Amino acid sequence: MACATNAISLSLSSNPNSKLSSDFIPKLNKPVNVYLRASTSAELNPGRLFLSRPIGLSRRICANATPVMDRSVGERSSSVPTIVEVDLGNRSYPIYIGSGLLDQHELLQKHVHGKKVLVVTNTTIAPLYLDKVVDALIKGNPNVSVENVILPDGEKYKNMETLMKVFDKAIESRLDRRCTFVALGGGVIGDMCGFAAAAFLRGVNFIQIPTTVMAQVDSSVGGKTGINHPLGKNLIGAFYQPQCVLIDTDTLNTLPDRELASGLAEVIKYGLIRDAEFFEWQEKNMAKLMARDPDAFAYAIKRSCENKAEVVSLDEKESGLRATLNLGHTFGHAIETGFGYGEWLHGEAVAAGTVMAVDMSYRLGWIDSSIVKRVNDILQRAKLPTAPPETMTVEMFKSVMAVDKKVADGLLRLILLKGPLGNCVFTGEYDRKALDDTLSAFCKS
């Protein structure tokens, strides 16, 4: 267990029908329902930001976890969903993960409040899944009426102008405080619908139905909502939690390869910042993921959600720990803003940003070169960029990074790796020269 200073807890079933191969959970020779924990990180890295979590918390978060789905993504028959709980007191909510969940109408309907629902989606997703979601909402539930608003697709539309279309539709449809907003789409839709739900009539219920890997493993969980400003990403928004997150893994069948890879950048992130064992699993299973192996994906989504749920439960409003989920994002946001919203997908920018953060960590002497190599290798295998676009300059990075949300009293704090694989720090205490050197190394001017 040398690597597992941040090992997450695993709750495994003894279901004899499980198709889980031993590859999926490396080094697992323990009985079912065992919580794997390693030595406290402090022994290995006194500078680490967070402590190993107490067993009690792990148990609570994973209390409802059921086996990884053993049905193929393509099969339409419904199955018992895996449930990961986001523990936030009276704002706790479940993440349902599984194949065919949109056919399980009661799953969605039990989280709808009021008689009116507004589905917020985009021009790409509406032809694919809007009818299915409307069916799921109204079947056997004649009292509910469903409106929808179809937004243009893409990060460049994640702005106030598009957001106003959601408010316009909600008001024209005479939705009231007892209505429910449903976000059907990727991260952009989830962030905008969530912020609209937070601000409409000062807050109405909402449900996340993420349809991309990016949204399923990261953005739909944890309540960060918002829109971009021309000068920076996600600068306007709210912390606002959904009633539930419903991940029907079948929706990945229609996801373009580039979008799929983009989401893997966040999956890889969890391994790097806190779950070395998961990173090793990814190294062994990247080929399966790229081949869209449904079991591999179900596992990657579940384990990502568990990591995310645990971090969010410990630090909902990002006073410290939660910021670590932004590994590579400060550089990545600069790429998205400077290069133009939507030119690169979010995960592509995060991948290049991760390489830059890892490069800087190495320049600071905080990690050894093997980690640099492994990060580059796994991102390349996921067909993700490992350097920013050539048009990005040092000045563009600095200008956008200056308005990053992690700046505090003028000091830019970064998430950097430190120590063995799976460890990171969130800090403003680093040699400025290392940052300059990294920027120079990755930019032509």
Add this chain to the structure above:
Amino acid sequence: MACATNAISLSLSSNPNSKLSSDFIPKLNKPVNVYLRASTSAELNPGRLFLSRPIGLSRRICANATPVMDRSVGERSSSVPTIVEVDLGNRSYPIYIGSGLLDQHELLQKHVHGKKVLVVTNTTIAPLYLDKVVDALIKGNPNVSVENVILPDGEKYKNMETLMKVFDKAIESRLDRRCTFVALGGGVIGDMCGFAAAAFLRGVNFIQIPTTVMAQVDSSVGGKTGINHPLGKNLIGAFYQPQCVLIDTDTLNTLPDRELASGLAEVIKYGLIRDAEFFEWQEKNMAKLMARDPDAFAYAIKRSCENKAEVVSLDEKESGLRATLNLGHTFGHAIETGFGYGEWLHGEAVAAGTVMAVDMSYRLGWIDSSIVKRVNDILQRAKLPTAPPETMTVEMFKSVMAVDKKVADGLLRLILLKGPLGNCVFTGEYDRKALDDTLSAFCKS
């Protein structure tokens, strides 16, 4: 104590220098620091929405209350502020009320977080008080830098376009999560600055410095923030509490008569919905209020804030009780929206709306005719309208009221008076004919 079913608690000092006339607190023959309570409302009106509050809560809310200001509004010397606490657990905050408080720099400075402050104000208030507030922020506090954004003045600018100017300025000034927003102005500025603070970087600190009676007695307290939509008032916003509310009563010296009267509509409201004793005090002291008697105003502000603080503490997110603060507002919002934002001041629309709500309550047989007369009389003495603009039609009222935030599953709930003076209900259970009759009575078509 026949009237005082909703008597608020009074905490009075034995300060021998107090200029409080016996007129200010009618029927007060009790020793200092006594909490006045009456019979439970249930005895008088089984349909009442809320119960008399427990003594413990009253004590907590008024724990820091000090004597009503005994300095003239015009005097510049600082004085010990009256403090009313808004009790919201870890989001509790003080309301400071007094003359010359902007000269007490430490009062403001102790609530500033971070090194950067953004003062949000308007073209009317900036020439009068911006320098004074900047002084109060930076005197003896050289580490703090203060930016400002000066918005156009008026309800018609309380929209997304104007709000974006606050975000633009905040981002251009490179404010970070540790900054503080300061709202300097009336209700429009407070609502917009508060919502901007709630949404900027998903939430930064803010401080309210209300400069109108309307803002001082109502809108700056309780955390309701937001902007208007072309189809309805305050439809987009957030519940977001300030760090403190600083009411320097000297700012009323520059307030136009019409604005002053507008604020009195909310003062009168507190009497009608829950504080009959306060209403009687207003009946006796309206001439003093209209003459801008500083002691009378200090008392009216304090007692209004106590009422507001207590209601907000009991029901922050408006699940029931808090809605009663909207007496007259559903009709009033329809006037503001239908007649055109800014044509009438908010309090003017609320005054006419209150008369309509009272008329409807009478038609329902819920109050006797003496209350109808007293409401009309006191509003006329405050030089406030007692009927909507002549251009308002029944259809205009119905169309705007249909998107009111108090509609639930299609049913419009209203705040109506019921029982003796000082009692009200928040209900959707009323004879629709009474509403139709009231609208017909007040509209030509």
